[in-house]
Amino acid sequence: MSEDSRTVKAFRTCLTYLAVVASAVLALPTAHAQSYPTRPITMVVPFPAGSATDTVASLIGTKMSERLGQTLVMENVPGASGTIAAARVARAPNDGYTLLIHTTIALSAALYKNLSYDTATAFEPIGLVNVGPYVLAANPAYKARDAKELLASLKADAANVKFANAGVGTGSHLCAVMLSQTLGVEPNLIPYKSTSLALQDVIAGHSDVLCDQTTNAFPHLAAKRIKAYAITSPQRNPAFPDIPTTREVGIPQVDVSVWHGLYAPKGTPQAIVEQLNAALQVALADAEVQKRFTGMGTDLFPANQRTPAAHARHLAGELVRFREVVNKGNFQLE
Helix, strand or coil, rough: CCHHHHCCCCCCHHHHHHHHHHHHHHHHHHHHHCCCHHHHHHHHEECCCCCCHHHHHHHHHHHHHHHHHCCEEEECCCCCHHHHHHHHCCCCCCCCCCCECCCCCHHHHHHECCCCCCCCEEEEEEEEEEEEEEEEEEEECCCCCCHHHHHHHHHHHHHCCCCEECCCCCHHHHHHHHCCCHHCCCCCCECCCCCHHHHHHHHHHHCCEEEEEHHHHHHHHCCCEEEEEECCCCCCCCCCCCEEECCCCCCCCCEEEEEEEEEEEEECCCCHHHHHHHHHHHHHHCCHHHHHHCCCCCEEHHHHHHCCCHHHHHHHHHHHHHHHHHHCCCCEEE
16 A cells, blocks of 8 residues: 555544544533433422422422423422522532422512522523412401402501411512502511411411412312402403402502422533423423313413523513512512
8 A cells, every 4th residue: 555545544534533523522412311311300399398389399290200201309498488499409410300490489589688599590491380360368257348348448457457478578478568569558467487377377367368379279269268359360260250350459560470480500401401391391281280270270371481591581570570579668688
């Protein structure tokens, strides 16, 4: 073989080697996604077992597990309006094996001054799940017979109205604050350690009124253990068509909803985020899951709003909105 032939052969061998290496490098993200998941995934729930968020997590987790081929293990990490759970996920490895489902993440960001994480940058939004209104409700024996009388009693004697909520920084607290700001009054806000405890005391007559998620309130409304004055949705709910909206009763400013989103730690590979979003979409397309959400008085976000990008935009907008409410109410926490 001539010197020139040996040179050409060596050059071709080198090119072949480089092509193989390049192909392997380009295939790395795909291979990583194809091999994920290889073990159970933890979904951190920032509220106690039995809470509305716990119920939502279980509903979607079961169906996502079927799609992913691995179990989603629920881990309840309650406390500090969900910030303990969020901090845990923010510092978790960004390998797709630790997820967060949250509903007050934007409110907490506005409420707490010294969080160990930046909500806007600490997470990879995976997708929006469901959204539902709050119901302004009371013990059946409470003196106000309708929304008009309730608002009148708050304006006349707010300090003596015992307004229960699930704790500072929760959605029920925000709803009470919005109502107070709208009316220009200061009711006796009574924080509890959970929504269920607040609701139990209203049912027992130890507290007067509360704003509660439809997820929690609807079964008790159906059983007539509480009565409702208004709902924070744009339209009346078909399950309880007699409950007027806050807009109808003259307090459209009380515009608060509970919405759930799924998150991974910042830096989680985009291929894994997309794989988790696909599993979430399959879960939300399930007829039984949809039926359960409807029974809770909540709606799924439209499919085109359940992408990671749409989720990121929604979170950014809510961060701005809640900061305005918290700053106006001057109730930031350390």
